[in-house]
Amino acid sequence: MSSNKAFKPKARRPRGFEDRLSHHLRAEQALIQAASGVYERWGFERLETPAFEFADCLGKFLPDDDRPNEGVFALQDDDEQWMALRYDLTAPLARFSAEHFQDLAKPFRRYQYGDVWRNEKPGPGRFRQFIQCDADSVGAPGTAADAEIIALASEVMAAVGLERGEYAVRVNDRRLLDGILESLGAGAAEARLKVLRAIDKMDRLGRHGVELLLGAGRKDESGDFTPGAGLDAASITRVLDFIEAGGGTRGEVIERLIPIVGAGVGGAGVSALEEIAAILNALNVDEDQVIFDPSIVRGLGYYTGPVFEVELNLSATYENGQPIRFGSVGGGGRYDDLVARFTGQAVPATGFSFGVSRFAAALSALDRIKDSAPDPLVIVLAVDKDHMATYFQLAAQLRAEGLRAEAFVGGGNMGKQLKYADRRGADFAVIVGEDERQNQTVTIKDLKLGARLAQQIEDNKAWREDQPAQFTLPLAGFAKALHERLV
Incomplete structure (x- = not known):
């Protein structure tokens, strides 16, 4: 009796060759x-x-x-x-x-x-x-x-x-x-x-x-x-x-x-x-x-x-x-x-x-490698999948200002997207939902500052109310304003 099981190659590297991140x-x-x-x-x-x-x-x-x-x-x-x-x-x-x-x-x-x-x-x-x-x-x-x-x-x-x-x-x-x-x-x-x-x-x-x-x-x-x-x-x-x-x-x-x-x-x-x-x-x-x-x-x-x-x-x-x-x-x-x-x-x-x-x-x-960290990365979250064209447009505006930027194209809710941004080492997350569209604004999460402040919080309620690592910018010119904050 023949087997119809699909062949699955084992993921492995030849000896003496390495993957470099x-x-x-x-x-x-x-x-x-x-x-x-x-x-x-x-x-x-x-x-x-x-x-x-x-x-x-x-x-x-x-x-x-x-x-x-x-x-x-x-x-x-x-x-x-x-x-x-x-x-x-x-x-x-x-x-x-x-x-x-x-x-x-x-x-x-x-x-x-x-x-x-x-x-x-x-x-x-x-x-x-x-x-x-x-x-x-x-x-x-x-x-x-x-x-x-x-x-x-x-x-x-x-x-x-x-x-x-x-x-x-x-x-x-x-x-x-x-x-x-x-x-x-x-x-x-x-x-x-x-x-x-x-x-x-x-x-x-x-x-x-x-x-x-x-x-x-x-x-x-x-x-x-x-x-x-x-x-x-x-x-x-x-x-x-x-x-x-x-x-x-x-x-x-x-x-x-x-x-x-x-x-x-x-x-x-x-x-x-x-x-x-x-x-x-x-x-x-x-x-x-x-x-x-x-x-x-x-x-x-x-x-x-x-x-x-x-x-x-x-x-x-x-x-x-x-x-x-x-x-x-x-x-x-x-x-x-x-x-x-x-x-x-x-x-x-x-x-x-x-x-x-x-x-x-x-x-x-010897700890003699000079700081080789990449330029700051900004990720535009896909809060509403029906507005992907807008998110791509926002990422393009950021790149036009000389920033590294990407529109999120994976799946998952905003929490999962923020976890993705953390794993990528992103500096900022750009959020545009229904409220931002009505007010013609963008919400910016400073992920690096948020990570530092999270280690110091004593009152979770005050943290949620104050959002010290989050700020709002007018939609018009937001990319230039964010770039000025970084330089």
């Missing part, structure tokens, strides 16, 4: 607007690329028949070419720059914000869809472009409301460590990768843990063993001396690095830091805003020169009292090889990126 969106939009304002003032122009790119343009993840969605969300179009949702905003920039290279003014200075998607295992604070906000210079070969991007990142932090000492842009140059590794005979790709991964764990494992990973290897608390880079004791000491050469002014760090890294590739990295320091000084970027820190690795194979991360020097706790670890809220650096995948020739590029949702969540936890 209006207050989250307003906070994120405020962050984007602050950053975009900085980018515009510095002469960067906005670009928007499509959500989908051909998968082979993404570079990092190339789907094949066995793994069509490795790291990305991919599908085949009608001519059987693999397309994928963009993994970040940099790969689409590289594709765009290569596609329009001859027509672009170089350096091509662009900023972009938008959603990116990653087909990775989700976890706490780790989503498969989130918003990034980037600024990049493509076709800018000199260290001056890196210095500009670093200063730009610092100004974005100030623009979103962080003060001096509450953040730090930590800068390094990948060539410094490359020079050391070459001199130690550890320049091979596999050994270099192990050293970089070890350094990247300095904050979590400390000097001893990194020392083990640079040598024979390390066994963690669970008993799992991680093979090390295989450096000898003298080489380990030199690498540790390098990553601990930070602290003090930018000039002091440079002085400590010179004898450690030597000439060659490492010397080029020191020269880059010297030029960056000079430009930052000229821009009055203080020592506590941008710090030279040799322990910053940032990306294991992506960057080719200066790199940096933006960290918050603030602390907060969860409701259970546990500390919140913010980590890096943004970063960037020089990447000269990405566009070359398309052009076959080196195209210098440098940029800065931050995750909008992650950054907004950190600022919210």
Whole structure:
């Protein structure tokens, strides 16, 4: 016997994706607007690329028949070419720059914000869809472009409301460590990768843990063993001396690095830091805003020169009292090889990126999100359904005065409509019933004032008679009069 029961899908979200309500969106939009304002003032122009790119343009993840969605969300179009949702905003920039290279003014200075998607295992604070906000210079070969991007990142932090000492842009140059590794005979790709991964764990494992990973290897608390880079004791000491050469002014760090890294590739990295320091000084970027820190690795194979991360020097706790670890809220650096995948020739590029949702969540936890409340909302109640046209007309008059306004279109009596207005956080309710129509007036309920006064009432009878949060306005010009009360 067949069942005629209608199928009802279960209302649920895929793991790693989130619904964002209006207050989250307003906070994120405020962050984007602050950053975009900085980018515009510095002469960067906005670009928007499509959500989908051909998968082979993404570079990092190339789907094949066995793994069509490795790291990305991919599908085949009608001519059987693999397309994928963009993994970040940099790969689409590289594709765009290569596609329009001859027509672009170089350096091509662009900023972009938008959603990116990653087909990775989700976890706490780790989503498969989130918003990034980037600024990049493509076709800018000199260290001056890196210095500009670093200063730009610092100004974005100030623009979103962080003060001096509450953040730090930590800068390094990948060539410094490359020079050391070459001199130690550890320049091979596999050994270099192990050293970089070890350094990247300095904050979590400390000097001893990194020392083990640079040598024979390390066994963690669970008993799992991680093979090390295989450096000898003298080489380990030199690498540790390098990553601990930070602290003090930018000039002091440079002085400590010179004898450690030597000439060659490492010397080029020191020269880059010297030029960056000079430009930052000229821009009055203080020592506590941008710090030279040799322990910053940032990306294991992506960057080719200066790199940096933006960290918050603030602390907060969860409701259970546990500390919140913010980590890096943004970063960037020089990447000269990405566009070359398309052009076959080196195209210098440098940029800065931050995750909008992650950054907004950190600022919210620190109570640093500026008041992002929407403009006051006025709701015209539908007291008499036979006069809906009039209520729509009243709402239109309010909007013409620059107010947010809506005519109520749901069901229910006036009590239910007022409850709706409360749940929406409305500031005023406009009431026009039979008495108001005869007198050519409107009754206004100040809902926010009423909520405050309700907590203080001692005499319900006096409250009902006085109606202290309610007033009347002439119908003619009521919208302008209400607007004047709000401003």
